[in-house]
Amino acid sequence: MTTPILPQRIAFLGDYLPRLCGIATFTHDLSEAIAAAAPATDCFVGAVNDRPERYDYPPRVRFEMQEKDLDSYRRAADFLNFSNADVLCVQHEFGIYGGQAGSHLLALLKEVRMPVVTTLHTVLREPNAAQRKVMEELVRRSDRVVVMAHKGAEILRETYQVPDSKVDIIAHGIPDMPFVDSSCYKAQFGVEGRKVLLTFGLLGPGKGIEHVIEALPEIVRQHPNVVYLILGATHPHLIAHEGERYRLSLERLAEDRGVKEHVIFYNRFVSLDDLKEFIGATDIYLTPYLNEAQVTSGTLAYVFGAGKAVVSTPYWHAQELLADERGVLVPFRNPAAISSAVCGLLDDPARMEKIRHDAHAMGREMIWPAVAHRYLESFQHARADRKAIPRTAFAGWTLENRPYELPPLRLDHVIRMSDGTGIFQHAIFNVPNFHEGYCTDDNARAFILCSMLDELGGQPPAENLGRLATSYLAFLAAALDYKTGRFRNFMSHGRQWLEAAGSEDSHARALWAAGIGAGRSRNDGHSRLSAQLFERGLAAVTDFTSPRAWSFTLLGIHEFLRRFPSNTAISAMRVTLTGRLVALWNACSTEHWPWFEDSVTYENARFCQALIFSGQWLPDPAALEIGLKSLRWLVSIQKTQSGCFRPIGSNGFYQRDGARADFDQQPLEAQAMVAACNEAFRATQDSSWTREARRAFEWFLGRNDLGLPLYDFTTGGCGDGLHHDRVNENQGAESTLAFHLALAEMNCAEHLTTPPPHNS
Structure with a gap:
C-alpha cells in the first residue's frame, strides 16, 4: 500500500x-x-x-x-x-x-x-x-x-x-483543554464561591440573551450565588448600523428585572488563551439562540469539547451535539424552561458531572x-x-472563454452630472446643461444604478454611493404628488415642476426604481421610503394604456416582492399586468411578426424581460415562452451580417411591413438588450443568451456599424447616440446611465455565465 x-x-x-x-x-x-x-x-x-x-x-x-x-x-x-x-x-x-x-x-x-x-x-x-x-x-x-x-x-x-x-x-x-474543576479558574475573575453561567461570542439580537436575563430572577431565587457572564464584543457590522443598541437593551433589562448584580458584561473579543480561562471558570454554558436553522456553532463546540454542561435552544448543531443527554435542550424563547434547566443541573451535581464527562470524551474527536x-x-x-489534469494558468484564457475584460467602473461623469437636487438630464459634450434641468426618468435610472452598485460593491466608496442614492431617491419622493398618486417628470434648474403629471412611462420608471429600493436597499430608511413611494404610486397604473409602462411596473413589482412576497395586492397587480402583455401579444403577433405592437420603437427588450420575470415567478409558462420567443426575434432583427448589434433606429423605428430605421441608434436599446438577455440566460441556462448580452454590450465599446466607441474611457460618460456618420458627442444622463447600468448587469451576470471547468 x-x-x-x-x-x-x-x-x-x-x-x-x-x-x-x-x-x-x-x-x-x-x-x-x-x-x-x-x-x-x-x-x-x-x-x-x-x-x-x-x-x-x-x-x-x-x-x-x-x-x-x-x-x-x-x-x-x-x-x-x-x-x-x-x-x-x-x-x-x-x-x-x-x-x-x-x-x-x-x-x-x-x-x-x-x-x-x-x-x-x-x-x-x-x-x-x-x-x-x-x-x-x-x-x-x-x-x-x-x-x-x-x-x-x-x-x-x-x-x-x-x-x-x-x-x-x-x-x-476546538482547542485541546483538560477536564478540570471550574473552581481552579474563578479566583482570577473575582467570582470564587459563585456558580458561573456563560454565553460568549459576537453579540447580536439573534443570540437570544434577553431570554436568559428574563430567566435569571427565578434562577437567582433558587441559587443566589449565580452570576451570568456575557463575554464578547458587539458584531462590528451591527456597531456600524445601530451602535450598542442591543447591548444597552440587555443592560436595561437586567436592571428592570432586579438582577444587575448577577450579570457581568465583558465587551471584548478575547484571545484564545484568555477564552480558555473564561471557559475554565464556567459551570453551565448557555446558547439561547433564536433560529433553528444554524448548522454550525463554533462557540458551542468550544465549550462542549472542554467538558462543560450546556443548556441550549434546539438549533440544528445543538440537537446533534447534545443528543443522548450530553446536554439539556430547551424550547426557543422560553425563559421559564431556561431557569428550570439551569436549576435542575445546579440541584443535581452528579448528573451535571456525568454530562461533563460525556461531552469531554466526545470532544477528543474534535480537537484541532x-x-x-x-x-x-x-x-x-x-x-x-479530479477527473481532468488541472489546466495551467493560461490554457483556458482563449477569447472563447474570456472574450474581453469588462471596463473598470468610472462614475466621474455621473458625479459631474449630479448635484444636491438630482442628476441633470442633458450635457453639452461632457458639461452638464443646466438649461434643461432634471427629470424623474433619469433620477430613477440613477437610483437603480446606485442600488445595483451597492450590491456589487467596489468603487465608489460606500459613503459616496450612499450620498448619490439619497439625492436621487429624494428627487423621486419630491416628484410624487401624494394627492393624485402620480409622479411628475420635468423640473427646471430652479427646482420648479413643469407639469402636473409626467408620462405613463416616466411614472412607471419611478415605480421600477422604488421597487428596487424597497426590495434591495440595505439602508433601512431608503427601503422604507421606497416601499412607501411604490405603494402610493402603484394604483395609478391600473388606468395606464402604455405597454411599456406595464413592463416597467412589472420589473418594479418583481423587485418589491423580493422583500415582501406576501403582499397580495401587489401580487395581484403582477397577474393583471402580465395578462395585459400576453393579451397584447396574442392580438398582434403572427408567425412573421412575433411582436406586441405594429411597430418596434424604443426600449423594446423590456417587454421580453418583464414576461421572462413574471413567467418564472408567478409561475406562468406561457408568459415565459412569449418573453423568450419575442426576445429571440428581437435579437434576430437587431444583428448585422458582420455580427454586431444594431438596435432599431429612432429616426422612424420599424413599422410592420415597412423598412426599419438603422439610425439614430440609442444606448438605451443596448442596455435593455443586455438586461433581457442576461435574464433569459438565468431562466434557461442557455449560453447563447450570454453571447447576445455580450454582443449588445460591445456596441458601447465600438463593435457597431461605425466601429466607434460611444463610451468615453477618459470621462466615464457615454455619447447620446450613433448617427449614420458619427457618434453624438453630448454625454447626457440617459446615455451615460445606460452604459453604467449595462456594465453593472454584465458584472452581475459574469460570474454566473462562464462555462464550467472541464472537470465539472
Whole structure:
C-alpha cells in the first residue's frame, strides 16, 4: 500500500485574524492546525477585507481581496494559479463575500485551476432564489464540500441534490483543554464561591440573551450565588448600523428585572488563551439562540469539547451535539424552561458531572489535530477525484472563454452630472446643461444604478454611493404628488415642476426604481421610503394604456416582492399586468411578426424581460415562452451580417411591413438588450443568451456599424447616440446611465455565465 503524497501547497480563503469574526478565527485555527499536521506543506491564506484600510495580517496571509471589489476576486484567482497551489480550501458564509448572496466568490472559483474543498459554515434549508443559485454554483465548482454536522449533509442532499459521496462531515475544530474543576479558574475573575453561567461570542439580537436575563430572577431565587457572564464584543457590522443598541437593551433589562448584580458584561473579543480561562471558570454554558436553522456553532463546540454542561435552544448543531443527554435542550424563547434547566443541573451535581464527562470524551474527536487529519484526507480525496489534469494558468484564457475584460467602473461623469437636487438630464459634450434641468426618468435610472452598485460593491466608496442614492431617491419622493398618486417628470434648474403629471412611462420608471429600493436597499430608511413611494404610486397604473409602462411596473413589482412576497395586492397587480402583455401579444403577433405592437420603437427588450420575470415567478409558462420567443426575434432583427448589434433606429423605428430605421441608434436599446438577455440566460441556462448580452454590450465599446466607441474611457460618460456618420458627442444622463447600468448587469451576470471547468 502506497503512502498518500501530501499537497505541497495548500491555500486557504476566508476572513482572517485580526479581523473580529468567527470565520476569521476558524480560518486561522484550521490553517495553523494543518500546517502543524503537515510541516513540509506550504500553507498560506487569502484574506477577505471588509474595510478599505485592511488589517495588520501575519505573514501567513499572502494575498488579500476587498469584499465588494469583484476585480480583486479575479486577481486572487490569478495569484492562486501562478502560485501553483495544489488545493484551495474555501470558508463559505453568505455574508463574507461581496455581490448578491456572496456571488463574487464565484468569479474566483470559475478561474482557479486546482481542486477546491469548500467548508460550508451555513447550509440553508429554505434559501431565497439568489442564495440557491449561489449555493448550487458553489457546490458545482467545488470538488468536495465539508459540513460540520450530519444535518448539513442531509440538507445538501434534500434541498440541493448533492450526493453524499461529495460531502465530508468534519466536526468544528476546538482547542485541546483538560477536564478540570471550574473552581481552579474563578479566583482570577473575582467570582470564587459563585456558580458561573456563560454565553460568549459576537453579540447580536439573534443570540437570544434577553431570554436568559428574563430567566435569571427565578434562577437567582433558587441559587443566589449565580452570576451570568456575557463575554464578547458587539458584531462590528451591527456597531456600524445601530451602535450598542442591543447591548444597552440587555443592560436595561437586567436592571428592570432586579438582577444587575448577577450579570457581568465583558465587551471584548478575547484571545484564545484568555477564552480558555473564561471557559475554565464556567459551570453551565448557555446558547439561547433564536433560529433553528444554524448548522454550525463554533462557540458551542468550544465549550462542549472542554467538558462543560450546556443548556441550549434546539438549533440544528445543538440537537446533534447534545443528543443522548450530553446536554439539556430547551424550547426557543422560553425563559421559564431556561431557569428550570439551569436549576435542575445546579440541584443535581452528579448528573451535571456525568454530562461533563460525556461531552469531554466526545470532544477528543474534535480537537484541532484530529480535525486537521480529516481535512488532509478530504484534500487527498479531492485531488484523486479530479477527473481532468488541472489546466495551467493560461490554457483556458482563449477569447472563447474570456472574450474581453469588462471596463473598470468610472462614475466621474455621473458625479459631474449630479448635484444636491438630482442628476441633470442633458450635457453639452461632457458639461452638464443646466438649461434643461432634471427629470424623474433619469433620477430613477440613477437610483437603480446606485442600488445595483451597492450590491456589487467596489468603487465608489460606500459613503459616496450612499450620498448619490439619497439625492436621487429624494428627487423621486419630491416628484410624487401624494394627492393624485402620480409622479411628475420635468423640473427646471430652479427646482420648479413643469407639469402636473409626467408620462405613463416616466411614472412607471419611478415605480421600477422604488421597487428596487424597497426590495434591495440595505439602508433601512431608503427601503422604507421606497416601499412607501411604490405603494402610493402603484394604483395609478391600473388606468395606464402604455405597454411599456406595464413592463416597467412589472420589473418594479418583481423587485418589491423580493422583500415582501406576501403582499397580495401587489401580487395581484403582477397577474393583471402580465395578462395585459400576453393579451397584447396574442392580438398582434403572427408567425412573421412575433411582436406586441405594429411597430418596434424604443426600449423594446423590456417587454421580453418583464414576461421572462413574471413567467418564472408567478409561475406562468406561457408568459415565459412569449418573453423568450419575442426576445429571440428581437435579437434576430437587431444583428448585422458582420455580427454586431444594431438596435432599431429612432429616426422612424420599424413599422410592420415597412423598412426599419438603422439610425439614430440609442444606448438605451443596448442596455435593455443586455438586461433581457442576461435574464433569459438565468431562466434557461442557455449560453447563447450570454453571447447576445455580450454582443449588445460591445456596441458601447465600438463593435457597431461605425466601429466607434460611444463610451468615453477618459470621462466615464457615454455619447447620446450613433448617427449614420458619427457618434453624438453630448454625454447626457440617459446615455451615460445606460452604459453604467449595462456594465453593472454584465458584472452581475459574469460570474454566473462562464462555462464550467472541464472537470465539472
